[in-house]
Amino acid sequence: MPLLEVKGLEKSFGGLKAITDLSFSVPEGQIFSIIGPNGAGKTTLFNLLTNIYRPTKGSIFFNKKDITKLPPFKIAALGISRTFQNLQVFMNMNVVENVMVGCHLRSKSGLFASAFRLPSVIAEEKRVRDMALEALEFCGLKYYSSQPASALPYGILKKLEIARALASKPRLLLMDEPAAGLNDTETMELCRLIEAIRDSGITVLLVEHNMGLVMEISQTVLVLNYGRLLATGPPRDIQKNPEVIAAYLGEG
Ligand SMILES: Nc1ncnc2c1ncn2[C@@H]1O[C@H](COP(=O)(O)OP(=O)(O)O)[C@@H](O)[C@H]1O
Ligand SMILES: [Mg+2]
Structure with a gap:
Protein backbone atom coordinates (compact mmCIF):
# COMPACT_ATOMS: atom_id res chain seq x y z
CA MET A 1 0.00 0.00 0.00
CA ILE A 80 4.18 14.98 6.76
CA SER A 81 7.15 16.85 8.17
CA ARG A 82 10.47 17.91 6.68
CA THR A 83 13.98 19.19 7.16
CA PHE A 84 15.45 21.88 4.93
CA GLN A 85 18.43 22.05 2.58
CA ASN A 86 19.48 25.29 4.29
CA LEU A 87 19.58 25.13 8.06
CA GLN A 88 16.42 26.60 9.65
CA VAL A 89 17.42 26.94 13.28
CA PHE A 90 16.50 29.81 15.62
CA MET A 91 19.89 30.87 16.95
CA ASN A 92 18.37 32.95 19.78
CA MET A 93 16.64 29.88 21.27
CA ASN A 94 18.07 26.89 23.07
CA VAL A 95 17.95 23.36 21.69
CA VAL A 96 14.74 22.12 23.32
CA GLU A 97 12.90 25.34 22.42
CA ASN A 98 13.91 24.88 18.80
CA VAL A 99 12.41 21.39 18.86
CA MET A 100 9.25 22.57 20.66
CA VAL A 101 8.54 24.78 17.64
CA GLY A 102 7.99 21.55 15.71
CA CYS A 103 5.32 20.34 18.17
CA HIS A 104 3.11 23.38 18.06
CA LEU A 105 1.02 22.24 15.16
CA ARG A 106 -0.32 19.62 17.54
CA SER A 107 -0.96 21.92 20.49
CA LYS A 108 -4.56 22.68 21.31
CA SER A 109 -4.71 25.76 23.53
CA GLY A 110 -6.27 28.90 22.15
CA LEU A 111 -4.92 32.43 22.32
CA PHE A 112 -7.08 33.39 25.34
CA ALA A 113 -5.93 30.44 27.43
CA SER A 114 -2.32 31.08 26.40
CA ALA A 115 -2.44 34.79 27.21
CA PHE A 116 -3.62 34.14 30.77
CA ARG A 117 -1.44 31.05 31.33
CA LEU A 118 -4.37 28.93 32.46
CA PRO A 119 -3.51 25.56 34.06
CA SER A 120 -4.46 23.86 30.80
CA VAL A 121 -1.73 25.87 29.07
CA ILE A 122 0.91 24.99 31.64
CA ALA A 123 0.03 21.29 31.29
CA GLU A 124 0.11 21.64 27.52
CA GLU A 125 3.53 23.28 27.64
CA LYS A 126 4.87 20.40 29.70
CA ARG A 127 3.43 17.91 27.22
CA VAL A 128 5.08 19.74 24.32
CA ARG A 129 8.40 19.91 26.19
CA ASP A 130 8.22 16.17 26.91
CA MET A 131 7.58 15.43 23.22
CA ALA A 132 10.57 17.60 22.29
CA LEU A 133 12.82 15.88 24.85
CA GLU A 134 11.75 12.48 23.56
CA ALA A 135 12.70 13.49 20.00
CA LEU A 136 16.04 14.87 21.24
CA GLU A 137 16.76 11.64 23.05
CA PHE A 138 15.95 9.62 19.92
CA CYS A 139 18.48 11.73 17.99
CA GLY A 140 21.13 11.44 20.70
CA LEU A 141 20.90 15.14 21.57
CA LYS A 142 19.34 15.15 25.03
CA TYR A 143 22.63 16.28 26.56
CA TYR A 144 22.41 19.54 24.55
CA SER A 145 18.77 20.34 25.51
CA SER A 146 19.39 23.53 27.43
CA GLN A 147 22.34 24.83 25.38
CA PRO A 148 21.82 27.85 23.12
CA ALA A 149 21.67 26.86 19.45
CA SER A 150 24.22 29.56 18.65
CA ALA A 151 26.87 27.71 20.70
CA LEU A 152 26.62 24.43 18.77
CA PRO A 153 28.52 23.12 15.74
CA TYR A 154 26.86 22.64 12.37
CA GLY A 155 26.66 18.83 12.65
CA ILE A 156 24.61 19.07 15.85
CA LEU A 157 22.32 21.73 14.38
CA LYS A 158 21.58 19.44 11.40
CA LYS A 159 20.50 16.73 13.86
CA LEU A 160 18.50 19.30 15.80
CA GLU A 161 16.43 19.95 12.68
CA ILE A 162 15.75 16.23 12.38
CA ALA A 163 14.65 16.11 16.03
CA ARG A 164 12.30 19.02 15.38
CA ALA A 165 10.77 17.28 12.38
CA LEU A 166 10.29 14.10 14.45
CA ALA A 167 8.74 15.88 17.43
CA SER A 168 5.40 16.24 15.64
CA LYS A 169 5.34 12.42 15.24
N1 LIG B 1 10.92 29.90 -6.60
C1 LIG B 1 11.51 29.67 -7.79
N2 LIG B 1 11.41 30.56 -8.81
C2 LIG B 1 11.99 30.32 -10.00
N3 LIG B 1 12.69 29.22 -10.30
C3 LIG B 1 12.85 28.30 -9.33
C4 LIG B 1 12.26 28.46 -8.03
N4 LIG B 1 12.57 27.37 -7.27
C5 LIG B 1 13.32 26.57 -8.07
N5 LIG B 1 13.48 27.11 -9.31
C6 LIG B 1 14.18 26.51 -10.43
O1 LIG B 1 13.72 25.19 -10.59
C7 LIG B 1 14.79 24.32 -10.94
C8 LIG B 1 14.90 23.21 -9.94
O2 LIG B 1 15.43 23.74 -8.73
P1 LIG B 1 15.54 22.87 -7.39
O3 LIG B 1 14.25 22.20 -7.16
O4 LIG B 1 16.05 23.76 -6.33
O5 LIG B 1 16.64 21.80 -7.80
P2 LIG B 1 17.46 20.75 -6.91
O6 LIG B 1 16.93 20.81 -5.52
O7 LIG B 1 17.26 19.44 -7.58
O8 LIG B 1 18.90 21.18 -7.00
C9 LIG B 1 16.05 25.18 -11.05
O9 LIG B 1 16.23 25.56 -12.39
C10 LIG B 1 15.68 26.37 -10.18
O10 LIG B 1 16.39 27.52 -10.59
MG1 LIG C 1 17.81 21.27 -3.69
Missing part, protein backbone atom coordinates in the same frame (compact mmCIF):
# COMPACT_ATOMS: atom_id res chain seq x y z
CA PRO A 2 1.58 3.31 -1.04
CA LEU A 3 1.70 5.99 1.65
CA LEU A 4 2.37 8.73 -0.88
CA GLU A 5 1.22 8.85 -4.51
CA VAL A 6 2.19 11.53 -6.99
CA LYS A 7 0.28 11.65 -10.28
CA GLY A 8 1.20 13.72 -13.33
CA LEU A 9 2.83 16.44 -11.27
CA GLU A 10 4.09 19.59 -13.03
CA LYS A 11 5.54 22.88 -11.84
CA SER A 12 6.48 25.79 -14.07
CA PHE A 13 8.24 28.97 -13.02
CA GLY A 14 7.45 31.33 -15.89
CA GLY A 15 8.93 29.58 -18.91
CA LEU A 16 10.96 27.07 -16.90
CA LYS A 17 9.49 23.64 -16.22
CA ALA A 18 11.06 22.54 -12.94
CA ILE A 19 8.92 19.36 -12.71
CA THR A 20 7.38 17.65 -15.76
CA ASP A 21 4.75 14.88 -15.76
CA LEU A 22 6.10 13.21 -12.63
CA SER A 23 4.33 10.12 -11.26
CA PHE A 24 5.57 7.74 -8.58
CA SER A 25 4.44 6.12 -5.37
CA VAL A 26 6.22 5.57 -2.07
CA PRO A 27 5.43 2.36 -0.17
CA GLU A 28 4.97 2.74 3.58
CA GLY A 29 7.99 1.81 5.70
CA GLN A 30 10.72 2.50 3.14
CA ILE A 31 13.69 4.80 2.88
CA PHE A 32 12.88 6.15 -0.58
CA SER A 33 15.60 8.35 -2.08
CA ILE A 34 15.42 10.97 -4.80
CA ILE A 35 18.68 11.73 -6.58
CA GLY A 36 19.65 13.87 -9.55
CA PRO A 37 21.97 16.69 -10.59
CA ASN A 38 21.71 20.20 -9.14
CA GLY A 39 18.66 21.94 -10.54
CA ALA A 40 16.89 18.61 -11.28
CA GLY A 41 13.86 19.71 -9.25
CA LYS A 42 14.37 17.79 -6.00
CA THR A 43 13.75 20.69 -3.60
CA THR A 44 10.91 21.91 -5.80
CA LEU A 45 9.30 18.48 -5.44
CA PHE A 46 9.51 18.76 -1.63
CA ASN A 47 7.97 22.23 -1.83
CA LEU A 48 5.13 20.80 -3.93
CA LEU A 49 4.54 17.90 -1.54
CA THR A 50 4.19 20.34 1.37
CA ASN A 51 2.28 22.88 -0.74
CA ILE A 52 4.83 25.64 -0.25
CA TYR A 53 4.51 25.72 -4.06
CA ARG A 54 1.15 25.09 -5.71
CA PRO A 55 1.48 22.55 -8.58
CA THR A 56 0.80 23.74 -12.13
CA LYS A 57 -0.77 20.34 -12.83
CA GLY A 58 -1.22 16.94 -11.22
CA SER A 59 -2.19 15.61 -7.83
CA ILE A 60 -0.70 14.30 -4.61
CA PHE A 61 -2.31 11.65 -2.39
CA PHE A 62 -1.18 10.93 1.15
CA ASN A 63 -2.65 7.86 2.80
CA LYS A 64 -5.25 7.86 -0.05
CA LYS A 65 -6.35 11.42 0.74
CA ASP A 66 -5.98 14.12 -1.93
CA ILE A 67 -3.72 16.73 -0.30
CA THR A 68 -2.92 18.71 -3.47
CA LYS A 69 -4.78 21.82 -2.40
CA LEU A 70 -4.43 21.63 1.37
CA PRO A 71 -2.53 24.45 3.11
CA PRO A 72 0.90 23.51 4.54
CA PHE A 73 -0.26 23.41 8.18
CA LYS A 74 -2.98 20.88 7.33
CA ILE A 75 -0.49 18.73 5.44
CA ALA A 76 1.80 18.86 8.48
CA ALA A 77 -1.09 17.94 10.78
CA LEU A 78 -1.86 14.90 8.59
CA GLY A 79 1.66 13.63 9.29
CA PRO A 170 5.03 12.34 11.43
CA ARG A 171 4.21 9.30 9.28
CA LEU A 172 6.33 10.64 6.43
CA LEU A 173 9.59 12.56 6.86
CA LEU A 174 11.08 14.53 3.96
CA MET A 175 14.82 15.17 4.32
CA ASP A 176 16.56 17.57 1.92
CA GLU A 177 20.33 16.86 1.76
CA PRO A 178 20.81 15.95 5.44
CA ALA A 179 24.45 14.87 4.88
CA ALA A 180 25.56 18.10 3.18
CA GLY A 181 28.45 19.62 5.11
CA LEU A 182 28.88 16.65 7.48
CA ASN A 183 32.21 14.85 8.01
CA ASP A 184 32.59 11.06 7.58
CA THR A 185 31.83 10.21 11.22
CA GLU A 186 28.77 12.45 11.28
CA THR A 187 27.60 10.93 7.98
CA MET A 188 27.88 7.41 9.44
CA GLU A 189 25.85 8.50 12.47
CA LEU A 190 23.29 10.05 10.17
CA CYS A 191 22.92 6.75 8.27
CA ARG A 192 22.17 4.92 11.52
CA LEU A 193 19.74 7.66 12.60
CA ILE A 194 17.80 7.55 9.32
CA GLU A 195 17.57 3.76 9.59
CA ALA A 196 16.36 4.06 13.18
CA ILE A 197 13.70 6.54 12.03
CA ARG A 198 12.56 4.08 9.35
CA ASP A 199 12.61 1.20 11.87
CA SER A 200 10.42 3.23 14.23
CA GLY A 201 7.71 3.11 11.54
CA ILE A 202 8.24 6.45 9.80
CA THR A 203 8.55 6.41 6.01
CA VAL A 204 11.51 8.50 4.83
CA LEU A 205 11.74 10.44 1.58
CA LEU A 206 15.39 11.38 1.20
CA VAL A 207 17.09 13.84 -1.16
CA GLU A 208 20.84 13.30 -0.95
CA HIS A 209 24.01 13.67 -3.05
CA ASN A 210 26.11 11.26 -1.00
CA MET A 211 25.74 8.15 -3.20
CA GLY A 212 27.41 5.83 -0.68
CA LEU A 213 24.75 6.76 1.88
CA VAL A 214 21.86 6.57 -0.62
CA MET A 215 22.83 3.18 -2.02
CA GLU A 216 23.48 1.72 1.44
CA ILE A 217 20.24 2.62 3.18
CA SER A 218 17.52 3.05 0.51
CA GLN A 219 14.99 0.44 -0.54
CA THR A 220 14.03 2.47 -3.63
CA VAL A 221 15.88 5.16 -5.58
CA LEU A 222 14.22 7.58 -8.00
CA VAL A 223 16.38 9.55 -10.42
CA LEU A 224 15.21 13.00 -11.50
CA ASN A 225 16.79 14.69 -14.51
CA TYR A 226 15.64 18.12 -15.69
CA GLY A 227 12.44 17.65 -13.70
CA ARG A 228 11.59 14.31 -15.31
CA LEU A 229 11.71 10.79 -13.93
CA LEU A 230 14.70 9.07 -15.50
CA ALA A 231 14.55 5.77 -13.59
CA THR A 232 13.25 4.24 -10.41
CA GLY A 233 14.04 0.94 -8.67
CA PRO A 234 16.19 -0.74 -6.04
CA PRO A 235 19.72 0.72 -5.60
CA ARG A 236 21.51 -2.13 -7.43
CA ASP A 237 19.37 -1.64 -10.57
CA ILE A 238 19.86 2.14 -10.50
CA GLN A 239 23.64 1.77 -10.14
CA LYS A 240 23.90 -0.24 -13.36
CA ASN A 241 21.28 1.65 -15.39
CA PRO A 242 23.19 3.06 -18.42
CA GLU A 243 20.96 6.16 -18.71
CA VAL A 244 21.47 7.00 -15.04
CA ILE A 245 25.22 6.51 -15.32
CA ALA A 246 25.36 8.79 -18.36
CA ALA A 247 23.19 11.51 -16.81
CA TYR A 248 24.35 11.48 -13.23
CA LEU A 249 26.44 8.76 -11.67
CA GLY A 250 29.30 8.81 -14.19
CA GLU A 251 31.71 5.96 -14.88
CA GLY A 252 33.15 3.88 -12.03
Whole structure:
Protein backbone atom coordinates (compact mmCIF):
# COMPACT_ATOMS: atom_id res chain seq x y z
CA MET A 1 0.00 0.00 0.00
CA PRO A 2 1.58 3.31 -1.04
CA LEU A 3 1.70 5.99 1.65
CA LEU A 4 2.37 8.73 -0.88
CA GLU A 5 1.22 8.85 -4.51
CA VAL A 6 2.19 11.53 -6.99
CA LYS A 7 0.28 11.65 -10.28
CA GLY A 8 1.20 13.72 -13.33
CA LEU A 9 2.83 16.44 -11.27
CA GLU A 10 4.09 19.59 -13.03
CA LYS A 11 5.54 22.88 -11.84
CA SER A 12 6.48 25.79 -14.07
CA PHE A 13 8.24 28.97 -13.02
CA GLY A 14 7.45 31.33 -15.89
CA GLY A 15 8.93 29.58 -18.91
CA LEU A 16 10.96 27.07 -16.90
CA LYS A 17 9.49 23.64 -16.22
CA ALA A 18 11.06 22.54 -12.94
CA ILE A 19 8.92 19.36 -12.71
CA THR A 20 7.38 17.65 -15.76
CA ASP A 21 4.75 14.88 -15.76
CA LEU A 22 6.10 13.21 -12.63
CA SER A 23 4.33 10.12 -11.26
CA PHE A 24 5.57 7.74 -8.58
CA SER A 25 4.44 6.12 -5.37
CA VAL A 26 6.22 5.57 -2.07
CA PRO A 27 5.43 2.36 -0.17
CA GLU A 28 4.97 2.74 3.58
CA GLY A 29 7.99 1.81 5.70
CA GLN A 30 10.72 2.50 3.14
CA ILE A 31 13.69 4.80 2.88
CA PHE A 32 12.88 6.15 -0.58
CA SER A 33 15.60 8.35 -2.08
CA ILE A 34 15.42 10.97 -4.80
CA ILE A 35 18.68 11.73 -6.58
CA GLY A 36 19.65 13.87 -9.55
CA PRO A 37 21.97 16.69 -10.59
CA ASN A 38 21.71 20.20 -9.14
CA GLY A 39 18.66 21.94 -10.54
CA ALA A 40 16.89 18.61 -11.28
CA GLY A 41 13.86 19.71 -9.25
CA LYS A 42 14.37 17.79 -6.00
CA THR A 43 13.75 20.69 -3.60
CA THR A 44 10.91 21.91 -5.80
CA LEU A 45 9.30 18.48 -5.44
CA PHE A 46 9.51 18.76 -1.63
CA ASN A 47 7.97 22.23 -1.83
CA LEU A 48 5.13 20.80 -3.93
CA LEU A 49 4.54 17.90 -1.54
CA THR A 50 4.19 20.34 1.37
CA ASN A 51 2.28 22.88 -0.74
CA ILE A 52 4.83 25.64 -0.25
CA TYR A 53 4.51 25.72 -4.06
CA ARG A 54 1.15 25.09 -5.71
CA PRO A 55 1.48 22.55 -8.58
CA THR A 56 0.80 23.74 -12.13
CA LYS A 57 -0.77 20.34 -12.83
CA GLY A 58 -1.22 16.94 -11.22
CA SER A 59 -2.19 15.61 -7.83
CA ILE A 60 -0.70 14.30 -4.61
CA PHE A 61 -2.31 11.65 -2.39
CA PHE A 62 -1.18 10.93 1.15
CA ASN A 63 -2.65 7.86 2.80
CA LYS A 64 -5.25 7.86 -0.05
CA LYS A 65 -6.35 11.42 0.74
CA ASP A 66 -5.98 14.12 -1.93
CA ILE A 67 -3.72 16.73 -0.30
CA THR A 68 -2.92 18.71 -3.47
CA LYS A 69 -4.78 21.82 -2.40
CA LEU A 70 -4.43 21.63 1.37
CA PRO A 71 -2.53 24.45 3.11
CA PRO A 72 0.90 23.51 4.54
CA PHE A 73 -0.26 23.41 8.18
CA LYS A 74 -2.98 20.88 7.33
CA ILE A 75 -0.49 18.73 5.44
CA ALA A 76 1.80 18.86 8.48
CA ALA A 77 -1.09 17.94 10.78
CA LEU A 78 -1.86 14.90 8.59
CA GLY A 79 1.66 13.63 9.29
CA ILE A 80 4.18 14.98 6.76
CA SER A 81 7.15 16.85 8.17
CA ARG A 82 10.47 17.91 6.68
CA THR A 83 13.98 19.19 7.16
CA PHE A 84 15.45 21.88 4.93
CA GLN A 85 18.43 22.05 2.58
CA ASN A 86 19.48 25.29 4.29
CA LEU A 87 19.58 25.13 8.06
CA GLN A 88 16.42 26.60 9.65
CA VAL A 89 17.42 26.94 13.28
CA PHE A 90 16.50 29.81 15.62
CA MET A 91 19.89 30.87 16.95
CA ASN A 92 18.37 32.95 19.78
CA MET A 93 16.64 29.88 21.27
CA ASN A 94 18.07 26.89 23.07
CA VAL A 95 17.95 23.36 21.69
CA VAL A 96 14.74 22.12 23.32
CA GLU A 97 12.90 25.34 22.42
CA ASN A 98 13.91 24.88 18.80
CA VAL A 99 12.41 21.39 18.86
CA MET A 100 9.25 22.57 20.66
CA VAL A 101 8.54 24.78 17.64
CA GLY A 102 7.99 21.55 15.71
CA CYS A 103 5.32 20.34 18.17
CA HIS A 104 3.11 23.38 18.06
CA LEU A 105 1.02 22.24 15.16
CA ARG A 106 -0.32 19.62 17.54
CA SER A 107 -0.96 21.92 20.49
CA LYS A 108 -4.56 22.68 21.31
CA SER A 109 -4.71 25.76 23.53
CA GLY A 110 -6.27 28.90 22.15
CA LEU A 111 -4.92 32.43 22.32
CA PHE A 112 -7.08 33.39 25.34
CA ALA A 113 -5.93 30.44 27.43
CA SER A 114 -2.32 31.08 26.40
CA ALA A 115 -2.44 34.79 27.21
CA PHE A 116 -3.62 34.14 30.77
CA ARG A 117 -1.44 31.05 31.33
CA LEU A 118 -4.37 28.93 32.46
CA PRO A 119 -3.51 25.56 34.06
CA SER A 120 -4.46 23.86 30.80
CA VAL A 121 -1.73 25.87 29.07
CA ILE A 122 0.91 24.99 31.64
CA ALA A 123 0.03 21.29 31.29
CA GLU A 124 0.11 21.64 27.52
CA GLU A 125 3.53 23.28 27.64
CA LYS A 126 4.87 20.40 29.70
CA ARG A 127 3.43 17.91 27.22
CA VAL A 128 5.08 19.74 24.32
CA ARG A 129 8.40 19.91 26.19
CA ASP A 130 8.22 16.17 26.91
CA MET A 131 7.58 15.43 23.22
CA ALA A 132 10.57 17.60 22.29
CA LEU A 133 12.82 15.88 24.85
CA GLU A 134 11.75 12.48 23.56
CA ALA A 135 12.70 13.49 20.00
CA LEU A 136 16.04 14.87 21.24
CA GLU A 137 16.76 11.64 23.05
CA PHE A 138 15.95 9.62 19.92
CA CYS A 139 18.48 11.73 17.99
CA GLY A 140 21.13 11.44 20.70
CA LEU A 141 20.90 15.14 21.57
CA LYS A 142 19.34 15.15 25.03
CA TYR A 143 22.63 16.28 26.56
CA TYR A 144 22.41 19.54 24.55
CA SER A 145 18.77 20.34 25.51
CA SER A 146 19.39 23.53 27.43
CA GLN A 147 22.34 24.83 25.38
CA PRO A 148 21.82 27.85 23.12
CA ALA A 149 21.67 26.86 19.45
CA SER A 150 24.22 29.56 18.65
CA ALA A 151 26.87 27.71 20.70
CA LEU A 152 26.62 24.43 18.77
CA PRO A 153 28.52 23.12 15.74
CA TYR A 154 26.86 22.64 12.37
CA GLY A 155 26.66 18.83 12.65
CA ILE A 156 24.61 19.07 15.85
CA LEU A 157 22.32 21.73 14.38
CA LYS A 158 21.58 19.44 11.40
CA LYS A 159 20.50 16.73 13.86
CA LEU A 160 18.50 19.30 15.80
CA GLU A 161 16.43 19.95 12.68
CA ILE A 162 15.75 16.23 12.38
CA ALA A 163 14.65 16.11 16.03
CA ARG A 164 12.30 19.02 15.38
CA ALA A 165 10.77 17.28 12.38
CA LEU A 166 10.29 14.10 14.45
CA ALA A 167 8.74 15.88 17.43
CA SER A 168 5.40 16.24 15.64
CA LYS A 169 5.34 12.42 15.24
CA PRO A 170 5.03 12.34 11.43
CA ARG A 171 4.21 9.30 9.28
CA LEU A 172 6.33 10.64 6.43
CA LEU A 173 9.59 12.56 6.86
CA LEU A 174 11.08 14.53 3.96
CA MET A 175 14.82 15.17 4.32
CA ASP A 176 16.56 17.57 1.92
CA GLU A 177 20.33 16.86 1.76
CA PRO A 178 20.81 15.95 5.44
CA ALA A 179 24.45 14.87 4.88
CA ALA A 180 25.56 18.10 3.18
CA GLY A 181 28.45 19.62 5.11
CA LEU A 182 28.88 16.65 7.48
CA ASN A 183 32.21 14.85 8.01
CA ASP A 184 32.59 11.06 7.58
CA THR A 185 31.83 10.21 11.22
CA GLU A 186 28.77 12.45 11.28
CA THR A 187 27.60 10.93 7.98
CA MET A 188 27.88 7.41 9.44
CA GLU A 189 25.85 8.50 12.47
CA LEU A 190 23.29 10.05 10.17
CA CYS A 191 22.92 6.75 8.27
CA ARG A 192 22.17 4.92 11.52
CA LEU A 193 19.74 7.66 12.60
CA ILE A 194 17.80 7.55 9.32
CA GLU A 195 17.57 3.76 9.59
CA ALA A 196 16.36 4.06 13.18
CA ILE A 197 13.70 6.54 12.03
CA ARG A 198 12.56 4.08 9.35
CA ASP A 199 12.61 1.20 11.87
CA SER A 200 10.42 3.23 14.23
CA GLY A 201 7.71 3.11 11.54
CA ILE A 202 8.24 6.45 9.80
CA THR A 203 8.55 6.41 6.01
CA VAL A 204 11.51 8.50 4.83
CA LEU A 205 11.74 10.44 1.58
CA LEU A 206 15.39 11.38 1.20
CA VAL A 207 17.09 13.84 -1.16
CA GLU A 208 20.84 13.30 -0.95
CA HIS A 209 24.01 13.67 -3.05
CA ASN A 210 26.11 11.26 -1.00
CA MET A 211 25.74 8.15 -3.20
CA GLY A 212 27.41 5.83 -0.68
CA LEU A 213 24.75 6.76 1.88
CA VAL A 214 21.86 6.57 -0.62
CA MET A 215 22.83 3.18 -2.02
CA GLU A 216 23.48 1.72 1.44
CA ILE A 217 20.24 2.62 3.18
CA SER A 218 17.52 3.05 0.51
CA GLN A 219 14.99 0.44 -0.54
CA THR A 220 14.03 2.47 -3.63
CA VAL A 221 15.88 5.16 -5.58
CA LEU A 222 14.22 7.58 -8.00
CA VAL A 223 16.38 9.55 -10.42
CA LEU A 224 15.21 13.00 -11.50
CA ASN A 225 16.79 14.69 -14.51
CA TYR A 226 15.64 18.12 -15.69
CA GLY A 227 12.44 17.65 -13.70
CA ARG A 228 11.59 14.31 -15.31
CA LEU A 229 11.71 10.79 -13.93
CA LEU A 230 14.70 9.07 -15.50
CA ALA A 231 14.55 5.77 -13.59
CA THR A 232 13.25 4.24 -10.41
CA GLY A 233 14.04 0.94 -8.67
CA PRO A 234 16.19 -0.74 -6.04
CA PRO A 235 19.72 0.72 -5.60
CA ARG A 236 21.51 -2.13 -7.43
CA ASP A 237 19.37 -1.64 -10.57
CA ILE A 238 19.86 2.14 -10.50
CA GLN A 239 23.64 1.77 -10.14
CA LYS A 240 23.90 -0.24 -13.36
CA ASN A 241 21.28 1.65 -15.39
CA PRO A 242 23.19 3.06 -18.42
CA GLU A 243 20.96 6.16 -18.71
CA VAL A 244 21.47 7.00 -15.04
CA ILE A 245 25.22 6.51 -15.32
CA ALA A 246 25.36 8.79 -18.36
CA ALA A 247 23.19 11.51 -16.81
CA TYR A 248 24.35 11.48 -13.23
CA LEU A 249 26.44 8.76 -11.67
CA GLY A 250 29.30 8.81 -14.19
CA GLU A 251 31.71 5.96 -14.88
CA GLY A 252 33.15 3.88 -12.03
N1 LIG B 1 10.92 29.90 -6.60
C1 LIG B 1 11.51 29.67 -7.79
N2 LIG B 1 11.41 30.56 -8.81
C2 LIG B 1 11.99 30.32 -10.00
N3 LIG B 1 12.69 29.22 -10.30
C3 LIG B 1 12.85 28.30 -9.33
C4 LIG B 1 12.26 28.46 -8.03
N4 LIG B 1 12.57 27.37 -7.27
C5 LIG B 1 13.32 26.57 -8.07
N5 LIG B 1 13.48 27.11 -9.31
C6 LIG B 1 14.18 26.51 -10.43
O1 LIG B 1 13.72 25.19 -10.59
C7 LIG B 1 14.79 24.32 -10.94
C8 LIG B 1 14.90 23.21 -9.94
O2 LIG B 1 15.43 23.74 -8.73
P1 LIG B 1 15.54 22.87 -7.39
O3 LIG B 1 14.25 22.20 -7.16
O4 LIG B 1 16.05 23.76 -6.33
O5 LIG B 1 16.64 21.80 -7.80
P2 LIG B 1 17.46 20.75 -6.91
O6 LIG B 1 16.93 20.81 -5.52
O7 LIG B 1 17.26 19.44 -7.58
O8 LIG B 1 18.90 21.18 -7.00
C9 LIG B 1 16.05 25.18 -11.05
O9 LIG B 1 16.23 25.56 -12.39
C10 LIG B 1 15.68 26.37 -10.18
O10 LIG B 1 16.39 27.52 -10.59
MG1 LIG C 1 17.81 21.27 -3.69
